[in-house]
Amino acid sequence: MTADREHKGPDGWLAGAQARVAAADLGPHAEQIGRVESIADGIAMVSGLPDVRLDELLRFDKGQFGYAQVLEPDRVGCVLLDGVDTIEAGDRLHGTGDVLRVPVGPALLGRVVDPLGRPLDGAGPIESDEHSPIERPAPAIIERDLVTQPVQTGTLVVDTLFALGRGQRELIIGDRAIGKTTIAIDTIISQRGSDITCVYVAIGQKTASVRRAINAIRTFGRMERCIVVVAEAAAPPGMQWIAPFAGLSMAEWFRDRGQHALIVLDDLSKHAASHREIALLTRQSPGREAYPGDVFYVHARMLERAAKLSPAKGGGSLTALPIAETDAGNLSAYIPTNLISITDGQIVLDARLFHEGQKPAVDVGTSVSRVGGKTQAHALRKVAESLRLDYAQFLELEMFTRFGGMPDPRVRDQLNHGARIRALLAQPQHAPLRLADQVALVLALQAGLLDGVATGDLDGFRRGLSALLDAQAGDIVARIEATGDFADGDRERLRDLLAAHLTPKAGP
Numbered sequence: 350m351t352a353d354r355e356h357k358g359p360d361g362w363l364a365g366a367q368a369r370v371a372a373a374d375l376g377p378h379a380e381q382i383g384r385v386e387s388i389a390d391g392i393a394m395v396s397g398l399p400d401v402r403l404d405e406l407l408r409f410d411k412g413q414f415g416y417a418q419v420l421e422p423d424r425v426g427c428v429l430l431d432g433v434d435t436i437e438a439g440d441r442l443h444g445t446g447d448v449l450r451v452p453v454g455p456a457l458l459g460r461v462v463d464p465l466g467r468p469l470d471g472a473g474p475i476e477s478d479e480h481s482p483i484e485r486p487a488p489a490i491i492e493r494d495l496v497t498q499p500v501q502t503g504t505l506v507v508d509t510l511f512a513l514g515r516g517q518r519e520l521i522i523g524d525r526a527i528g529k530t531t532i533a534i535d536t537i538i539s540q541r542g543s544d545i546t547c548v549y550v551a552i553g554q555k556t557a558s559v560r561r562a563i564n565a566i567r568t569f570g571r572m573e574r575c576i577v578v579v580a581e582a583a584a585p586p587g588m589q590w591i592a593p594f595a596g597l598s599m600a601e602w603f604r605d606r607g608q609h610a611l612i613v614l615d616d617l618s619k620h621a622a623s624h625r626e627i628a629l630l631t632r633q634s635p636g637r638e639a640y641p642g643d644v645f646y647v648h649a650r651m652l653e654r655a656a657k658l659s660p661a662k663g664g665g666s667l668t669a670l671p672i673a674e675t676d677a678g679n680l681s682a683y684i685p686t687n688l689i690s691i692t693d694g695q696i697v698l699d700a701r702l703f704h705e706g707q708k709p710a711v712d713v714g715t716s717v718s719r720v721g722g723k724t725q726a727h728a729l730r731k732v733a734e735s736l737r738l739d740y741a742q743f744l745e746l747e748m749f750t751r752f753g754g755m756p757d758p759r760v761r762d763q764l765n766h767g768a769r770i771r772a773l774l775a776q777p778q779h780a781p782l783r784l785a786d787q788v789a790l791v792l793a794l795q796a797g798l799l800d801g802v803a804t805g806d807l808d809g810f811r812r813g814l815s816a817l818l819d820a821q822a823g824d825i826v827a828r829i830e831a832t833g834d835f836a837d838g839d840r841e842r843l844r845d846l847l848a849a850h851l852t853p854k855a856g857p
């Protein structure tokens with residue numbers, strides 16, 4: 350107080366005022382103001398911003414946003430993010446000196462947002478004081494660890510034959526409307542009891558499909574542990590382009606704090622299309638299938654951000670499930686081959702299987718998981734050991750015997766068993782199975798206990814299984830869910846329990 354008064358004494362006050370006058374910037378001061386020269390299809394060509402950097406966020410005087418995508422000597426190509434119809438030639442804009450950032454952190458949980466992190470669910474503003482650039486470097490090799498822990502997708506055919514690991518990137522690929530989104534959404538629903546935070550990014554999807562996905566998560570999953578990022582088909586191409594990057598930054602927040610996250614990118618074919626659209630509009634030279642040459646690099650860089658971090662980096666993980674759409678099952682088109690070579694495996698869906706009623710329509714011949722197999726829960730690995738081979742042999746045998754002839758009894762048994770494998774690998778949507786239920790199902794199947802059950806009755810058996818296990822083997826269920834493995838004698842006890850349940854009651 351006294352010090353203050355002394356400072357503000359007549360001499361002190363004068364000195365302070367003189368210092369402020371000396372420091373004041375009274376000279377001319379330069380500001381770069383951009384002007385829209387032309388605008389079409391969500392891209393504005395802008396002059397007057399020679400110092401703008403690539404990816405810099407640009408703000409229009411009327412409040413809209415865009416980012417600098419193409420730098421030419423006298424013009425900047427600005428990809429518009431909102432208010433596309435409200436921007437006209439002659440409008441003024443400024444560089445912001447910053448790249449695009451989105452809000453991150455727990456405030457986003459349970460919310461549906463656009464790729465700029467603005468709420469779309471009418472549930473009030475996002476109260477987050479943390480923001481992260483949408484383009485972030487992927488973890489370096491020494492910051493990574495091996496993928497060793499499983500992610501339960503809850504879909505039996507995936508968990509038994511193509512197990513997914515935390516930090517893995519697994520592509521879901523197939524024609525339109527044959528259950529790609531459903532497998533991804535069911536994986537999110539399956540995390541209702543796990544410690545994995547889920548981010549679902551919808552890119553270029555129809556409003557109705559996005560709504561269906563959100564409703565499924567709200568009804569069957571735990572929405573309060575999920576974030577949904579939406580750039581639907583009607584959104585400007587710029588919004589669709591940034592959506593996966595924004596979603597990744599939101600998911601990385603959890604990864605970088607030693608937690609576990611899963612991101613679904615639905616889908617990268619639409620993302621590639623928005624990339625192509627922007628490139629053609631900004632006159633970059635087109636390459637194969639008219640995609641610009643850097644589309645491979647864009648997707649590779651994007652998916653490298655999924656990782657399992659080393660203990661020194663907190664041990665968190667980010668698992669990615671990118672989705673790609675094929676045309677008439679053509680896996681060798683440009684974008685599908687790119688994505689297959691970037692990811693650690695693919696789940697291939699087959700339109701013929703889907704229309705025959707085999708849902709999920711996973712083609713076991715062409716699907717593969719290149720790292721997840723080692724992570725599979727031990728109990729499941731023990732019971733599912735010969736499943737893949739049995740099923741493959743069955744499919745081959747079935748093809749042979751289709752040409753007629755009377756199969757001998759051994760072959761008939763094999764066909765009979767295979768038909769039950771196929772029936773169990775089919776699964777209704779939005780009903781992911783617990784690990785313990787999967788273990789019991791495959792145990793019953795491979796012990797031959799189901800060979801006498803009509804295929805039509807298998808669904809009933811599966812539906813009643815959870816309750817049966819909880820009632821009569823609660824300790825084994827708890828152990829499998831907690832450790833992923835059997836204790837001594839568990840396997841035999843489980844088999845006896847299932848055998849007793851499945852043996853037809855002796856009639857009169």
Ligand SMILES: Nc1ncnc2c1ncn2[C@@H]1O[C@H](COP(=O)(O)OP(=O)(O)O)[C@@H](O)[C@H]1O
Nearest residue numbers: 524525526527528529530531708709776777778
């Ligand atoms: N396992 C399943 N059981 C029953 N219906 C399914 C199953 N998987 C998908 N469907 C249905 O098939 C349709 C297409 O699925 P969707 O996941 O939207 O396909 P995509 O993402 O490949 O376009 C949806 O109506 C969905 O409800």
Ligand SMILES: [Mg+2]
Nearest residue numbers: 529530531558
């Ligand atoms: Mg879909």
